[in-house]
Amino acid sequence: MPLANIPWQERPAGCSDVVWRYSGNPIIPRDLIPSANSIFNSAVVPFEDGFAGVFRCDNRRREMNLHRGFSADGFAWTLDDQPIAWDCDDPQLGEFEFRYDPRVVWLEDRFYITWCNGYHGPTIGLGSTRDFARFAFVENALLPFNRNGVLFPRRIHDRYLMLSRPSDNGHTPFGDIFVSQSPDLIHWGRHRFVMGTRGGWQSTKVGAGPVPIETPEGWLLFYHGVLTSCNGFVYSFGAALLDLDEPWKVIRRGGPYLLSPQTIYECVGDVPNVVFPCAALLDRPTGRMAIYYGAADTVTALAFARLDEVLEFLRTDSGG
């Protein structure tokens, strides 16, 4: 996997939050490409001298699809106006229903993309690319109804692992995080419960966010949580630490959220009151982290944190 410095902006003066927003948010407006209604819930990775990504773009029919994009600095992006075309031998599998909320991970010898894929209901599509030029569809990893499938960046005990959140066929007023294991990225089993809802900001459902980040203390997982107000869902995000060997064991879990919808671009849009992280870049030498998140299901925004502070937050604010 190529290397790159990550986008960064220091914490504003007077702010003591563990996660803070980029002052130039949103970094991607809803109409960056002509066909787009909105661009959000997207994943980026270091690629060659800069960054590449897979972006959720809803077009003006409000069809949900995936587009590729590139950036030199992680702030300024160019996206293809055409959706990604997937190589797929089985025409039934290749047929387009909808694709959304991608995650991208470098795993062994290529990038793997997981997303919510329409196949008689939402499930977890799995594809790969080596060059962000050609994309191969692998399989639907799981049965419908599922969302928020996220791969771990390496095998554990010789097995691939994927987080996911079993769902229903609508807006799903429940949802826990499970992990499944696979010898070949095709067949999945030994499913284990990881974590469920709690009170407050994560009382309706929770789902994995960016690809987990390995730290000496455990896998750092940012995840979104949903609260149901009398006017609908509110999406915030927090963090947890999973056991390195048996990641279905939660070592610590943050009590408070790390970011909740509070700015105008997070509170107003196609779905008011949403922050939804899909990628987190870590610069290991400095501990700097850049978190890409969708805002109001409309635009893409960026937030920052320091790894040591996030781990400290989990040590002190862990619990119920």
Added chain:
Amino acid sequence: MPLANIPWQERPAGCSDVVWRYSGNPIIPRDLIPSANSIFNSAVVPFEDGFAGVFRCDNRRREMNLHRGFSADGFAWTLDDQPIAWDCDDPQLGEFEFRYDPRVVWLEDRFYITWCNGYHGPTIGLGSTRDFARFAFVENALLPFNRNGVLFPRRIHDRYLMLSRPSDNGHTPFGDIFVSQSPDLIHWGRHRFVMGTRGGWQSTKVGAGPVPIETPEGWLLFYHGVLTSCNGFVYSFGAALLDLDEPWKVIRRGGPYLLSPQTIYECVGDVPNVVFPCAALLDRPTGRMAIYYGAADTVTALAFARLDEVLEFLRTDSGG
């Protein structure tokens, strides 16, 4: 029907949208008249040297009623603070429950107004005026539960035609467009299905917007479509072309929406995320079109288009 130039503002530089917003939106604030909570989903027609209209005003009890208004240029409006009083012989029919979402059409020798009328549930009220001074209630054209009744501007094969959208007694999570026929504007029959929901922005329900506009290629119909997000309904609008002789036959139907709620006055208000067109004026010599629409169920806004571009859009972006 008297003639007038229509309000107009050129497409902004750099914009390639088929429909674009007026830069001075909203043209009517929510409190233009003292009693009003909001003024939106209103219909206007050329009248004498300027324009007249029937406006939905919800008062501060949140009762929904119709008010008349006048404008010299179509941008700046004065409205009566008192609702329209309807001449009606039958006291049971004249009793006020609620009146909203009017359309106005010049038909043969007078203006006809249709609106959603409360009579043991929402149905289509029909009234007329010649002078915007006296208004006569004709009848409820259809049984409850119905909304979005829109007359064609002339008889076809000697019959009047009315579009409508059968509904339920609440917020109606479904809805297709039908057309009904009448020899006398009182009795309606030979009901035919026109078009239903599709995916994306029009997946929950659709309803006719302004009075259809006759073009050589067919009747141009702007219509609203509704998508259900986890935080409620999103109202956008698009266009379709109906057969001139048998308008229940859809010749073309735009895939993308033409306008969706994206500005602050469309996304924030009594009902977030609504654009709802009720009138479209066409200047035939130039092809200029002015579309009046309600925004966020709170204020009235204006958008523009060119007829030839809308027809071209329907030729190229038609389909599902």
Added chain:
Amino acid sequence: MPLANIPWQERPAGCSDVVWRYSGNPIIPRDLIPSANSIFNSAVVPFEDGFAGVFRCDNRRREMNLHRGFSADGFAWTLDDQPIAWDCDDPQLGEFEFRYDPRVVWLEDRFYITWCNGYHGPTIGLGSTRDFARFAFVENALLPFNRNGVLFPRRIHDRYLMLSRPSDNGHTPFGDIFVSQSPDLIHWGRHRFVMGTRGGWQSTKVGAGPVPIETPEGWLLFYHGVLTSCNGFVYSFGAALLDLDEPWKVIRRGGPYLLSPQTIYECVGDVPNVVFPCAALLDRPTGRMAIYYGAADTVTALAFARLDEVLEFLRTDSGG
């Protein structure tokens, strides 16, 4: 219209109910014809030397359709195993979605059949026959969503009248009775509210039952009412008296039900707890009445009453 004595059985000893059941109920079992899952909610009329009828038969796919049947005495019936084939010029209208809950009335020069007809939702289909051999489809009288369309047996002030109950596209947890007027049985208007729900057995919805019976005191209408228990709907039926000239005016309305589901064949079946009347025969010389009703949406049953006692019931038990 030909004449016939009506089926009859005296009130059992010790019973003081205004309406009493036939001791041989159900008169038509669910599987009288090979294709049937159930036969219920059906209408019969005197025809030639006996009786003819249009029957709701759900087949073993659970498709709902109409079959004709004949009987010499009104008790024992033979039915066609094939559904009625309708002559219809417009292929779109003739297409079969579903047909159920028929009523039959002799009106001027032929029998008219109304039923709940599937046309992009349930609405009121209207057809006719002179001989129960050939059946002509006329039109859908009203827009969806509607059920329980019932014609009056003669014109009033030169207009045909039809009762109906506007509905939604599902199991409709509301419903009032309206009457519409027509010059030609095709176009309908001047819709008037007749009566709505009350407490108790008729608190969820009400719908017209058999064709109204003209009496000196008014039109006698049997109608069903629905109560919602924690385990679903309960269908009973009662009676009301409508003004002869302006039948949207209710002169009297029975407080108690006349029949509620209490026998095993009314309480157990495809839909537990349903009695649903679709036809009432009156022998004017004797005042005897035979009421055909569906039981548990599964079988057809018969009940009896005397006209003078029903009118007396309405005089004394009218109200609240």
Added chain:
Amino acid sequence: MPLANIPWQERPAGCSDVVWRYSGNPIIPRDLIPSANSIFNSAVVPFEDGFAGVFRCDNRRREMNLHRGFSADGFAWTLDDQPIAWDCDDPQLGEFEFRYDPRVVWLEDRFYITWCNGYHGPTIGLGSTRDFARFAFVENALLPFNRNGVLFPRRIHDRYLMLSRPSDNGHTPFGDIFVSQSPDLIHWGRHRFVMGTRGGWQSTKVGAGPVPIETPEGWLLFYHGVLTSCNGFVYSFGAALLDLDEPWKVIRRGGPYLLSPQTIYECVGDVPNVVFPCAALLDRPTGRMAIYYGAADTVTALAFARLDEVLEFLRTDSGG
């Protein structure tokens, strides 16, 4: 009870509303204290030389709790970052589930606080303080499920009185105001219905707001009302006048609302479209009133009125 001038700002030029907003709104931002997600629906009283209050603060776990605060002028506030600790002998009662939406009243010899208290569901917690330093938990006054418990500021016919709004265990799509009576603030009975929903802005539910204010014409009650749009609840507030001796008798009730969510801080936030008053201060010599209200369930705002104008509004705009 100590005395203090109340915060005040004159009605803006050109404004004719009975209640007008403070130009510096919101007076308390969502993050005034470090732990807070939001601060709203809070109650204040004159205290010593200034003002004290009990504030609803939701923390970043989205737990709902009560904090105390002080202000010299009623505009600028300081709040404790720690929630109020309640003295309570019974550990079962003292256990924290949630606490929100407080009201504070001076009653005989101390301040009493009522709030929505979690005890196997939401009910009315009752506590007291003399000094805003120590707080004693008294009892849950009523059984779950209840919200919006508001004490009268004096006994009537030797009995304490409390308004409340029986609720369910969720977002409660119904709700009327009742009054209960007590000899000892512990046991409550002789419950009487005060007022229920009406059309428009108060069609879904109503609930008492600030402590009622005694006037020669009756008890002045500000109360919130809720309308259900297709995108959720809208909270406005209005006023009513209750009989001085038998306050379950409504003398007058305002038809229009006095304030509805219209500014950005009322329409955008954790719960869009909410204004929710919890305290009203009256300066009797001048008739000036300061109304504290929560906005969008996120921040605290201030509005003003004059007592004589509110009473005049109730005389002229009373009715349905």
Added chain:
Amino acid sequence: MPLANIPWQERPAGCSDVVWRYSGNPIIPRDLIPSANSIFNSAVVPFEDGFAGVFRCDNRRREMNLHRGFSADGFAWTLDDQPIAWDCDDPQLGEFEFRYDPRVVWLEDRFYITWCNGYHGPTIGLGSTRDFARFAFVENALLPFNRNGVLFPRRIHDRYLMLSRPSDNGHTPFGDIFVSQSPDLIHWGRHRFVMGTRGGWQSTKVGAGPVPIETPEGWLLFYHGVLTSCNGFVYSFGAALLDLDEPWKVIRRGGPYLLSPQTIYECVGDVPNVVFPCAALLDRPTGRMAIYYGAADTVTALAFARLDEVLEFLRTDSGG
């Protein structure tokens, strides 16, 4: 309180159930009195030389009301066809909405009746009689929405106690048992949670049944529990033992139900699948118990048990 032997029938051979049915069930048919649709969920007490009771009778309007009845042996009953008339000074309280599900208890010097009383929603009505000839209405003990109010047969620590189950305004898909305390039977406070739902037959809601029976081991409470199947609610009943001094403390609680709907008269009727106990008579010398319960919300049935066996059941089958 007068004494009487209780109705009794020995356990059938081969039956090992703790509670068994009377072989002559139902003891009261749905139409014992002319006005009745159904007679069920009724309470009886020893009275003079035999038994008296307060019966829930729904009439043929499906209005719910209370009737008195008498029996010499507890098996054969005569009921008044007229509902009980209550002496009540306050006309607002005396107005009839609905009355159902009574319990009767001898307390100090008279019989007290509690029932579900309609007063702007269901709540707990409280009345008394000394002679089953005159009945006095006392007060609504609690605010709506509440059901299943049951008094203890004596004061504890000088306070009256009442069990109840807070509810909502519909068919209530939740429900726990609380106890409230009173010095005077008018004002109630010090509400304590007693017990909530568990899995299986009592997973949706639970409610107190007959008046608790004092035993050396605690208060024996029969209570109903509800399970929600895909076809509605199923009502069974079981038992628990409450602390003698602090009856909000549950000493033991039966895991299995004691009786569930299994006979045709319990499974078929106005509400299928209901057994609902409202009275339990104990013959202390023999330990025989007679339990009166409503079946299918239609008829009244009788079951038997022995006190020592019920207590043994609670010792061995307690838990969860």
Added chain:
Amino acid sequence: MPLANIPWQERPAGCSDVVWRYSGNPIIPRDLIPSANSIFNSAVVPFEDGFAGVFRCDNRRREMNLHRGFSADGFAWTLDDQPIAWDCDDPQLGEFEFRYDPRVVWLEDRFYITWCNGYHGPTIGLGSTRDFARFAFVENALLPFNRNGVLFPRRIHDRYLMLSRPSDNGHTPFGDIFVSQSPDLIHWGRHRFVMGTRGGWQSTKVGAGPVPIETPEGWLLFYHGVLTSCNGFVYSFGAALLDLDEPWKVIRRGGPYLLSPQTIYECVGDVPNVVFPCAALLDRPTGRMAIYYGAADTVTALAFARLDEVLEFLRTDSGG
């Protein structure tokens, strides 16, 4: 796999149904064992000289569990009163939440059992036995939420196959049949859609019934379908033929149901109106089939058919 003649009773005279009921139904009453509330939805296989089975028994707590049973003739059964104890190394997996609706299949060298297993929601548990004495838990094959997991009786193209029906966490008002593939019975992938709902009796959801039976024409699958009436779900069953090599391809599918709830033991019980098949035995020499099905979620019943007639039914009654 051992061999045995299957239970059999000839088709009754006058009956022309493809599937007919055993005259001695139900063969297993609800209380065959002391702890049982009900015994239904159970699977049997030939075993040694007779038959063995795994039975769903709900106990009187209404906990759902699996019991083993034996029969010499397939009609008369003895069951263990204790549930099956599963050998399971992982305590988290072995913990009991609920187990229901088993299927049993002989596959290669042992019997495999699949059932709906509670593991943070319903999913497909997989276990095995060789002797019906010891039972080993293997794994949860799939993630929640899933039901009706059914194994094929042999590998196809070297892969095991399992049908299942993705569900939600409640009573699931939707449901299609999918097939998943596995190299090892642990990891599952290459999920393919098999068939979804249709109109009528199978309009709400469908789920696989007994283990598919190999025939020269394809895999014969009996499956249940559900219709939603206004009073709840109605479960019937029909048949389909799946491609031998690619069983996600449906060759034929019966239009009518083969059996629907019509007898008292199918219409009345804990869940009215259910027939639910879980096992089908085929005597290949004669083509006789015995189908075990649950009735009303209460008892176990038996029906019969002939293979050639079922295949003929599929040839002639296939379609829509």
